[in-house]
Amino acid sequence: MSAEPVHTLADLENWSFAGTALTVIGRPVAHSLSPVIHNAALAVMAETAPEFSMWRYFKFDIAPEELPRALKLFHQKNFRGLNLTVPHKALAIEHLASSDAFVKAAGAANTLTHTATGWSGANTDNYGLSAALRQDLGLELKGADVILLGAGGAARAAAIECLRQHCNSLWIGNRTQPTLSALVENLKSLAGDIPVHGFDLTSPPTDLPANALVLNATSVGLKPDDRAPIDLQKIARPVAVYDMIYRPPQTALLRQAAALGLPTANGLSMLVHQGARSLEIWSGANVPVDVMQAAALNAAKP
Ligand code: ATR
Numbered sequence: 169m170s171a172e173p174v175h176t177l178a179d180l181e182n183w184s185f186a187g188t189a190l191t192v193i194g195r196p197v198a199h200s201l202s203p204v205i206h207n208a209a210l211a212v213m214a215e216t217a218p219e220f221s222m223w224r225y226f227k228f229d230i231a232p233e234e235l236p237r238a239l240k241l242f243h244q245k246n247f248r249g250l251n252l253t254v255p256h257k258a259l260a261i262e263h264l265a266s267s268d269a270f271v272k273a274a275g276a277a278n279t280l281t282h283t284a285t286g287w288s289g290a291n292t293d294n295y296g297l298s299a300a301l302r303q304d305l306g307l308e309l310k311g312a313d314v315i316l317l318g319a320g321g322a323a324r325a326a327a328i329e330c331l332r333q334h335c336n337s338l339w340i341g342n343r344t345q346p347t348l349s350a351l352v353e354n355l356k357s358l359a360g361d362i363p364v365h366g367f368d369l370t371s372p373p374t375d376l377p378a379n380a381l382v383l384n385a386t387s388v389g390l391k392p393d394d395r396a397p398i399d400l401q402k403i404a405r406p407v408a409v410y411d412m413i414y415r416p417p418q419t420a421l422l423r424q425a426a427a428l429g430l431p432t433a434n435g436l437s438m439l440v441h442q443g444a445r446s447l448e449i450w451s452g453a454n455v456p457v458d459v460m461q462a463a464a465l466n467a468a469k470p
Contacts, residue, residue, distance in 0.1 A: 172203040175228045177238055183245045187222035190450060193230045193238065194253035199415070201467045202251055203227050205443050208463035212456045220451070223248075232259055239263050239280075239287060249450035250280040250287070251443070257321060264289040270332075273358060274325045279446040290449060293322070294329035296442030297412075301381070303441070304433035305408045309333035313377040315406070316340045316385060317369060317397050319351045322412055323385035327351065331358050338362060339376055341369035341398065342386075369397060378404035382425075384411040389419030396421040406430055412438060414468060440464050 174197060192202040206225035214221035230238045232255050239260065242250055252260055257276040261267070264277065265286030271277045277289035301307045314330045316323055319342035330338050338359070342348035345368060352366040367373050369386075380403060388397040390413055400406060400421070409425035414436040418426075425432045444457045 172207075172227050174198050175226055177228075177230060177234045177241075180228065180238060180241045180245065183241070185224070185245075187224055189224060189226060189245070189247045190249045190251075190447075191226040191228050191242070191247060192251040192253060193228045193235075193242075193256060195229055195231055195255065197227055197229045197253065200227055200253060201439065201464055202253075202443055204467045205440060205460045205463050206447055209444070209447060209456050209460050212459045213451070213453060217453060220453075223451075230256070232256070235259055236263060243282060243286065246282065248282050249446065251446055252278050252280065260287075260289065263287065270294055270328065274328050276321055276325060278442065279449060281449055290446075291325065292442040292445035292449070293325045293438070294332065295445045296438040296440075297326055297329050297383075298333060299441035299445075300433065300435070300437035301410060304437050305410065305431050307381060307408060309335050309381075311336050312407075313337045313380040314339065315376055315380045315382045315403060317383065318342060318385035318387075319344070319348045320385070320387075324351060326383055326385050326412070327355055327364075328358060331355065331360075331362055331364075335362060337377060338364045339367060339380070340364070341367045341372060343369050372398060372402045374402075376403050379407050382406045382409045384409070384413065384419070384421055387413075389413045389416075389421055392416055394420060396424050400424050400428055400430070408432065411435060414439060416470070417468065436464050436468055437461070 203225045210220050210223045267289035270291045271289045279290040280287040310333050312335045314335045348366045386397045388394050408431040412435040414434045422432045440460045444455045447455045
């Protein structure tokens with residue numbers, strides 16, 4: 169657990185900091201590893217570029233109804249950048265001065281950058297996913313058959329990244345069917361000729377593709393006694409299993425995958441790479457991803 173203090177909207181009203189401030193905002197946010205990861209990188213960056221010794225990454229607990237006021241104040245108080253986590257990624261959209269194409273497609277932003285006219289929104293979760301799959305599993309989304317579990321915000325961003333990278337096919341499983349149908353329908357305009365199928369996670373079909381990459385974007389596994397969201401034996405020899413959950417580090421899904429001898433990785437690398445990309449955007453500098461990875465691993469230890 170990070171010892172970084174958790175600040176509030178009341179702290180922000182009276183905020184004063186002489187250096188360059190960055191922060192993650194969310195609710196809950198106490199568990200966030202982002203300050204530890206970013207401050208570790210900034211300390212190393214400051215060794216060769218002293219201006220970064222004046223940069224610091226904070227943590228703010230902000231309720232959804234506080235978001236409009238908070239975004240105004242963060243801007244007035246000259247914060248350089250904000251990372252958004254649950255539940256703000258979609259809520260912030262209407263308060264942005266500009267946003268990139270991915271934010272528009274995903275309806276979610278996780279990285280806001282200070283500009284003269286307001287906040288500019290980007291989404292680095294997509295980059296984080298591709299970079300994590302490459303680093304941990306040596307896999308590219310391009311050409312892959314992907315079985316994506318979940319149809320919430322995280323799954324939606326992952327699905328768009330799969331399509332953007334030209335996966336071969338996308339199979340999305342979810343428990344609640346109306347949510348799934350809405351996502352599948354919505355993705356069709358982005359899919360071009362890539363087939364996008366929906367299936368019921370509670371009774372997976374027998375024709376799921378063989379040699380697929382399985383991505384878990386449900387929240388099933390966050391609680392230590394959660395069962396796996398799907399029985400991997402229902403899928404013919406997946407090429408690998410990636411779980412976006414990193415705490416606990418091994419979910420029931422990853423345990424089953426390991427028992428079946430499949431390559432596995434958890435979401436810590438995705439957290440690190442999305443963070444590294446955010447810091448690159450804010451600093452315009454090269455960011456030490458290895459330092460961020462080591463800090464994340466250390467901080468995530470149970
Ligand atoms: P996030 O922003 O992390 O994606 P979310 O939008 O709340 O969070 O989405 C959570 C996902 O986990 C959804 O796909 C949800 O499925 P439903 O649409 O059926 O709710 C899935 N999920 C959560 N609890 C689940 C459970 N017990 N069994 C199966 N899926 C579950």
